[in-house]
Amino acid sequence: MNVLNVNLSIDLKTDGGTAERTYQMSRALAHQELKCTVLTHRIGLYAQRLEAVRPANLVALDYLWLRFNVPRGAGEKFDSW
Numbered sequence: 001m002n003v004l005n006v007n008l009s010i011d012l013k014t015d016g017g018t019a020e021r022t023y024q025m026s027r028a029l030a031h032q033e034l035k036c037t038v039l040t041h042r043i044g045l046y047a048q049r050l051e052a053v054r055p056a057n058l059v060a061l062d063y064l065w066l067r068f069n070v071p072r073g074a075g076e077k078f079d080s081w
Helices: 017-031 047-052
Strands: 002-007 035-039 057-061 064-065
Touching: 002 017, 017 047, 035 064
Parallel strands: 002 035, 035 057
Antiparallel strands: none
């Protein structure tokens, strides 16, 4: 089964509780042999957090417009997962 978790950020300082729940749930599902991917924005990510989400996959998008939280690539088709 494929699972896609979508959250604005997985940075605890920026997004708090929802970021931590997304992080923990994604790791737990991936450890259960499910294909789990987290889709988020790149702002606030750092290398330690990126590695810690493993074995889940992480897709982090850059912002097109920071003010309105529009990710770069919005409107394009994502076939990666």
